[in-house]
Amino acid sequence: MYATKVSDRVYILDTFALGHQGTVSAYLVNGPKPTLVDCGYASSYENVLQGLAEVGVMPTDLRYLIPTHVHLDHAGATGRLLKEMPNAEVLAHERGVPHLVDPTRLIESSTKVFGSAIMASYGLPEPIPADRVRAVGRETSLDLGDGLSATLIHTPGHAPHQISVVLDRTKAMFTADAVGIVYPGMKALIPTTPPPSFNPSELVATIGTIRQMKPTELLVPHFGVRKDVGWVFDRTTELVQRWVEEVKGLWKKGMSLDEATEVMLREVAKDAGAADLPIYAQVSVRTSVMGIIHYLEKNF
Numbered sequence: 568m569y570a571t572k573v574s575d576r577v578y579i580l581d582t583f584a585l586g587h588q589g590t591v592s593a594y595l596v597n598g599p600k601p602t603l604v605d606c607g608y609a610s611s612y613e614n615v616l617q618g619l620a621e622v623g624v625m626p627t628d629l630r631y632l633i634p635t636h637v638h639l640d641h642a643g644a645t646g647r648l649l650k651e652m653p654n655a656e657v658l659a660h661e662r663g664v665p666h667l668v669d670p671t672r673l674i675e676s677s678t679k680v681f682g683s684a685i686m687a688s689y690g691l692p693e694p695i696p697a698d699r700v701r702a703v704g705r706e707t708s709l710d711l712g713d714g715l716s717a718t719l720i721h722t723p724g725h726a727p728h729q730i731s732v733v734l735d736r737t738k739a740m741f742t743a744d745a746v747g748i749v750y751p752g753m754k755a756l757i758p759t760t761p762p763p764s765f766n767p768s769e770l771v772a773t774i775g776t777i778r779q780m781k782p783t784e785l786l787v788p789h790f791g792v793r794k795d796v797g798w799v800f801d802r803t804t805e806l807v808q809r810w811v812e813e814v815k816g817l818w819k820k821g822m823s824l825d826e827a828t829e830v831m832l833r834e835v836a837k838d839a840g841a842a843d844l845p846i847y848a849q850v851s852v853r854t855s856v857m858g859i860i861h862y863l864e865k866n867f
């Protein structure tokens with residue numbers, strides 16, 4: 568099963584990223600103008616099509632694809648999917664659009680971070696024709712038909728070109744990576760602070776912005792629906808700030824990325840009440856520590 572209904576007109580599509588269940592999602596808003604929020608890795612595009620098929624949505628029905636930011640787990644499959652979706656338009660933040668149209672630099676910088684073997688498993692994003700992308704700015708309203716509408720809002724911090732999406736009627740919010748990782752069945756939250764452009768003060772300000780929109784539920788890409796909105800916001804804010812301070816201390820002591828990751832892994836495991844974390848959670852912790860070190864190197 569790839570698709571599960573989670574809210575009024577909203578389905579979560581499990582992309583089974585790299586074969587793992589429950590780690591990277593796309594969401595379908597199944598109104599008169601079917602809309603995908605996030606698309607998953609390029610290598611999982613067939614799973615997204617499978618999920619749509621389960622709901623009874625044809626690729627030709629899709630009207631909007633909204634990759635919340637250009638990171639490969641969110642936007643990687645957009646170009647590939649668009650080829651099957653002749654009636655769809657892509658909406659992305661104006662700072663992300665150049666990377667969707669020409670992903671050369673994005674592929675280069677991601678390969679630097681993850682290495683070419685991991686990049687091969689993610690799959691490479693395909694360029695998106697410029698005339699099929701609409702750039703959005705600080706706030707954009709989108710009519711999805713039949714009284715259904717959404718607000719796209721700029722939510723920088725995790726990445727400078729990130730947007731989140733709120734359904735106006737229900738106040739369900741597709742957070743993108745503005746909030747931490749909350750895997751189902753794992754009690755701990757993991758901050759999402761990856762390289763190359765994580766900015767802690769922007770991320771904390773973003774939580775303030777989206778909190779004011781009073782969402783009733785959070786549709787989190789990693790992974791699933793959270794009704795405990797206040798807890799997720801509080802915990803994200805608290806942990807982003809704490810992790811930056813802690814990693815700063817470790818980094819000043821001269822610890823390597825691997826050593827600092829070990830320390831933070833132990834903390835998350837303790838928080839989760841587990842002896843060991845699943846491999847995908849370990850990778851998330853390492854990527855977040857890497858992003859904080861990258862930020863520290865640029866700023867201190």
Ligand SMILES: [Zn+2]
Nearest residue numbers: 638640744788
């Ligand atoms: Zn992500």
